[in-house]
Amino acid sequence: MSASTRTLRGYPRADGRKGIRNVVVVAYLVECAHHVSRRIVSKVDDLDVHLIGFPGCYPNEYASEMMRAVCTHPNVGGVLLVSLGCESMDRDGLLNHVRDSGRAAQLLVIQESGGTASTIAAGVSAVEQLQEELSRTATVPMALNELIVGTICGGSDGTSGISANPAVGRCFDALVAQGATCMFEETGELIGCENIMAERAATPELGKLIQECVAKAERYYRTMGFGSFAPGNADGGLTTLEEKSMGAYSKSGASQIHGLIKPGDVPPRGGLYLLDVVPDGEPRFGFPNIADNAEIVEMIACGCHLTLFTTGRGSVVGSAISPVIKVCANPATYERLADDMDVNAGKILTGEASLDEVGEEIYQQVLAIAAGERSLSEALGHQEFILTYKSFEPIGPACLPVRQ
Structure with a gap:
């Protein structure tokens, strides 16, 4: 293979890794929060705002570990967590894990935010805030x-x-x-x-x-x-x-x-x-x-x-x-x-x-x-x-x- 002549630029993360993208993730923590999360992403309508989530209500260590890993992936710059409010996912633990990684993160709890319409509106505002923060991220050389x-x-x-x-x-x-x-x-x-x-x-x-x-x-x-x-x-x-x-x-x-x-x-x-x-x-x-x-x-x-x-x-x-x-x-x-x-x-x-x-x-x-x-x-x-x-x-x- 020919040697690379391209210059790679990465988004630096606190753990030393670098991302090739700087996306905002909207993550639902149970299927009951899926629709609200999907509507938030749809209303923002940006290729760099991504919907992910876990549908289950019963706790599972594998799923919890996966959510922690994907929410702090090098390509992720900011995270909005969307909770119904009574699922088993440790939302506060996940929120702190993401923030401890140096990423901007917010949490919305539907049962505490007035329901579907008001949570969607709050979610769109939260994503826009995260996007504004990420727009200031400078890239660095990446090998x-x-x-x-x-x-x-x-x-x-x-x-x-x-x-x-x-x-x-x-x-x-x-x-x-x-x-x-x-x-x-x-x-x-x-x-x-x-x-x-x-x-x-x-x-x-x-x-x-x-x-x-x-x-x-x-x-x-x-x-x-x-x-x-x-x-x-x-x-x-x-x-x-x-x-x-x-x-x-x-x-x-x-x-x-x-x-x-x-x-x-x-x-x-x-x-x-x-x-x-x-x-x-x-x-x-x-x-x-x-x-x-x-x-x-x-x-x-x-x-x-x-x-x-x-x-x-x-x-x-x-x-x-x-x-x-x-x-x-x-x-x-x-x-x-x-x-x-x-x-x-x-x-x-x-x-x-x-x-x-x-x-x-x-x-x-x-x-x-x-x-x-x-x-x-x-x-x-x-x-x-x-x-x-x-x-x-x-x-x-x-x-x-x-x-x-």
Whole structure:
């Protein structure tokens, strides 16, 4: 890959990290506050004001940790919390956590603010105040090795594993070589690849943990009675679970795997990391992630500044907080959905470009979006966000071995 000639500028945060965006987040703390929060964001009508939230009323440590992580993500500059007033989420604790991170934050409680209309009006005013504060934020130089990039595949078909996914892998290798942090996940879609990944692990202990991580995903799926192979995958030409797994695996490139993390764990240094998205303990939460955006949210909680989303059949989703770059594997899909696709990896199949050339194009897109250009889903206003119940145990030291 060619060396970067772009100058990245980041928004400095008190914890030393830097953001490539400076968004205001409006976060509902229970589904009962969702409508009011959505109306606040709609009335403000600004691409840099994002709606997120947690629908549940019953407490869940995972959800609480995720909300703390995403509300203090480097791309977030200010936060408005919207509470009904009787949900279990620790709203004051979350508010203090955000303020302690150096960010401006406000809280509205619907039961104390006069109801729907008055809370919406107060919320619009609060967001405008936050925007005014953020407008005074000065940027600072940001190096490529401060960037965290994730990848996910959705709507995969028979072309995904031979064009878009391996092209993302080439981009990942280039980013890792320059000190950036890259993250891949979907452990349920990596069944059968655990031994290959173990061979790439930085230490034998990490390799064993990777094997156990995939075995956990296999047990989870078997217990719940489902797998990662969906009807749409078959309709798109994928024939076996192994074929899908190898295609998903190719997004990781060929670099050494430096660590195994769980949602909310921020990698301590540059390198390639595997994100374990399957809950720990006995299976009890249904699908590990009910949609691709649930996994994007988990990567955001791990600090991802942006996400590379590969698709063969087509997907139009984006994400709140962190931009999504769409890489389309299938040239026919790209032709139909060109307005939603940032990169046409289908050129590999038509002979118009090589794998290395598309990998370079993706790499340049990463730099462009990190430098401030908007991805297509971002410009279209996509701000999907899903957060549900899960349970995870803390990672151990073998998950993050010290690299030599």
